[in-house]
Amino acid sequence: MNRVVSWILAVLTALMAFFGYGGEERCPMPEQFTMEGKTIALTYTPQLGLLDIAVGGETWSWKKPPSLEGDGGICYPFSLAKCLGCREESTPEETGVYADYTHFGTAFGPYYGMVIHTFAGVAAGTDDVLFRVWVENEPNQSYKISFPAAFAFGAQKGHGFTVLPLSQGALIPARLDASMKLEGAKIFSREAYMPVFGQVRDGTGYAAIFETPYDARYSVEHKKGGDTTVTPLFDLSLGKFAYTRSMIYRFFAGGGWNTVAQRYRRYLEEKGALKTLGDKIAENPAVAYLAGAPVLHTYIAWDIAEESSYYNRENPAANHVCVPFAQREAELEALKAAGIDKLYIHLDGWGVHGYDNNHPDPFPVNEQAGGAAGMKSLADKAAELGYVFGIHDNYRDFYYKADSFTFDKCIVNAVGSHPYETTWYGGKQSILCARFAPAYVKKNYDTFEQLGIRLGGSYLDVFSIADLDECFSPAHPMTREECAVERRACFADLTARGIIPSSEEVFDCMLPAISLCHHAPYYCWTWTSDAWKKCVFVPFFNLVYHDCVVTPWFVNGDAKGSGSFGMPEGDWMFLHAILNGGTTYVYETNSPRHLELAGIVLELHRRVALEEMVSHEFVGGDMRHQKTVFGDGTAVEVNFDTNEWSIAYPDGTSLSGR
Template sequence: MTNIKINHTEIQFEEESLRITLCKEKTVWEWTDTYSPHLECEDGHLEFKDALSVRHKKVENGIGAGIRSTYRGFRIGERELPYAFETYVWIEWTTEDVYFEWIPLCEEGIKVKAVYWPGEMAFEEKKENWYTLLNMQQGILIPNTWEVELGKIIFDGIFETAGGYMPWFAQVKARQGYIAICTTPWNAAYQAKHPAGGPYTHVGMRFEPSLGKMDYRRVVRYSLLSDCDYNDICKAYREYVKEQGRLRTLAEKAAQVPSVDRLIGCSFVHKGIKTYVSEGSDFFDKDAPDINNQLVSFAKREEEIRELNAAGVKKLYMHLDGWAEPGYDNQHPDYVPACEAAGGWEKMRSLVDAMHECGYLFGIHDQYRDYYHSAPSYDDDYACMLPDGTIPQHQRWAGGPQSYLCGTQAPYYVKRNFKELKKNRIELDCAYLDVFTCNEGDECNNPRHRMTRKECYDARASCFNYLMSQGILPSSEEVSDWCIPSMVFSHYAPYDFMLREPGSPKYGVPVPLFNLVYHDCLIEPWMMEKVSDSEDYMLYALLNGGAPYVIRDGAYPNFDGSFEPDVKLTLDQDIERCKVVSELHEKVAKCEMVRHEMVGGDYEVQRTVFSDGTVVTVDFRNQVYEITR
């Protein structure tokens, strides 16, 4: 065994099994007995220890000390292949953080699908104060005693998607914990398992190829924390992103575009104009043709806005779907002109003018990822191409067959389309660029515009930055770590259970991990449905200091949280409930969420504390709340 120790932190490395154990003072974190470092390849499963040559070397330099291991040559069948890589596990002198680095040296002969390393920690004791933190949407805490099995993780746990808003996971046992931060998250993911009733939760890291190759060094940083809870872990990550220069607050964004302050405290309205579901779409219903085609005029939406104003709604933002020909989720990126059957540019302009006359903010739904074959400008040459030369396509959404627009092209289309809107005197306050912060980044192997996943995120950010340069506040579907410097608000940033059918079991305790890091950086609207006599989403909006939806008409019924609630409220009741949430949002939107806690250890009674001293306590069991200073 090889040991590396710096101050209170130690790495123990077993050369025979290649297992790593991390120690800090008296706390030991060791890999599970069943884990062995391995690669999943097109030709099957390869263990690190199967390498024909394995060398280990102690390394010490000016920043730390560790163990470098080199693995060369693998045999598949009768073939000996030169594939080679290194691992480097080391402790930083200054921080005592432990870094795990996987480094490709020669990729000849083997097509790697995933590298499963570093390993999952043994976490076997059925104790309530042993828990795992996953960034699946807003966040969940899974005690080892949790009775519900962890279900399918959305987007297969890929970081920078709805399955991993932030690129880290963590575990705590009796106030001793670690946070594993993937510092190269663009082609990385996690996988986790918690059986019904525990008694364990296992979570591990994996790295996936970029354009068919592992290509670059992959890094995970483990910080071992003493006397900590999930708040301390979130604040450790907040400190990390501050060090990276990626913590950009709403106050900073408002200094660039002052209308950020006008959006704070708004009630949100989500409405549409035209729905057209093509026969080539998976959503097409041949037995109910009326569902496939629906139209509401711009004049009708203007009338509804004036009614809300008359009802006393003082601050409001409207997100408008399906405003262009030929309808919602159709023909992108060629999404103009304004829907003629609904009144065209003239009536759309009248709606926008009415919004501004009422003191409200207006924004549109738009899309620069889904690349519809029906778009006049569609060209395979600008669709994302896989390394094998194929172009992925499907027909999930309303517009039917589509591929994916290479992200390198998106900024050009954004500029083109928003210039057209301006030419037609549609004065936008905000704009929603769909799926950018929910779905994974794309990759493209077309040599004319080759793009890695990291470059895709950069291209998406440049679309947001362009909108900000024009005084338009950018939004997208959910939230993601990469968008913090460039995006102002989201469609929502829900707990994972909110997008499943009401009454579905919770995979863990809902906790605001994302907001403990980024609350003061983004505006998040929250669902406000009282979905049943025992569940009221308004309480989550208050607990998170977010903005409220007064009306939320989802584009696809019974999908992405658009379910009919059991409890029907009147519009007046909805307005009154939103007023409470909006007033709180005005107070705390620019405040850091400094702490979240289970009151008395009760998961059903939760409390958040904001940096201005505001304290919100909600009792989910009795459906009551209290806001104090």
């Protein structure tokens, strides 16, 4: 039906041009091009927006033509624009077709004079389909471009699924009985930890990789009991299209969701962009400590501003809390006595006004808790016990009460204003332009060294989960990609000092720079709609990156999952921890059951932390009965319905329980 509609629209356009509508010249007759990859064959008709790809006995076709999405969501299909011409070109690297389009909308509209250039082709000797798009004569108007177009899926129930980078990862089984919609989800957000998605139908499919991910989005629409459509979109950068955007679709036959992950991992390896924990240990030997080490997330103080969303008006005394550094020392000694031999400490609220306050100027160290001397004593005690002492820090939130606050260093929005919010404990704040962040990091960590406070780790808050910022300031303009570069520079400063760099979650673009995150859970947060919670959650991210970052998973004894942990409701969280081969958290006080389960998680992590997750499967086709295998041969099997689990190590030892 979509193909018929495209032909009808093309015929109407040609007739309008033939009869001189709008003063157009007659459009050339549509040209059809054929190209071949290693095992695939392409048929492409640019003027009509038609593309067919034959692979493994199946054909994947564009569902509708590529388009320009203008202000107000108005869609201008390429098939209704004027095609300026098409030409096929071959080089030793690729064969493809260039096609150029103009006259989008009416002659009086803002997009009429712009020219969109495109390329669609095949990389030599591969089944990689290449897409590029760039623009001339840009209007002074907002827009997005959907090129390539979405592929029609069409799989029947039980015959396929869509693979999405929603947080840790999710599958939408074909014909799922739920309606889902995701409009313009940003790459590098909780909706897309990684710049890749895929679809699989009867064993054939593709991994769609954004080669230029920083100004990219994707939309998903799944109709209840119907089809699933995934549409890539390219956004503007500082108000302009600015540079050539590109995607690779890696087609395959005889694969599944593991194949989508593997295709992306191979892509990263080819580009030299995959940095494993082994690589990070070679650069910073301190990172090796993390294998099999639990994380203690603790705090010193908070002082919640009255304008903060967290301010407790019913009990004002609760807004001001302070725990002496000396008390935390005693708790570390108790944990050591309880048999916890390794520990990574994450300490919040050590600064002048405690947690989420005064950044990026947290000094002096909180005096009420014991000041710099007390913090140094705590750090020294951690080292004496064989623990790693790490802190929470922040170089994005720019609090009005910070010593160096000035609007001159704040992000400037497209309309000339500055971001403003009062959500967090420190109250009134803007956002620091990341251009200035590395200098603040250097200043503050030089101060730690001058105070003799030995840091083993540092968590730079939100850098791996908050939106990559754009700054429109004429004095310090910054693109999203440049923001990522500046954030990575902050982590690089820590690494150069022998400090383990960590952050909140796991944006793909931050992973080369961090070794530890707070968590990387599933897309089932408290704010996630019930429909999206019907996805099948899988370790898609870990199939790519398990051996590149240490990820703690909440266990909390026999606790069941909930949205506050980003866990499927009712699932035993311990099972997700071992299935994913991660580490876990311990607390100031721990039940015997928690320590028992944590011990199992930590021994597994000690063995597989540096191993690739090579496969994930549904045992016997049961989506509640899952198995992962790691690079050393370790196999983990869990059943979320019966709570049975087993771990089989390559040395012949095994564990099981329920």
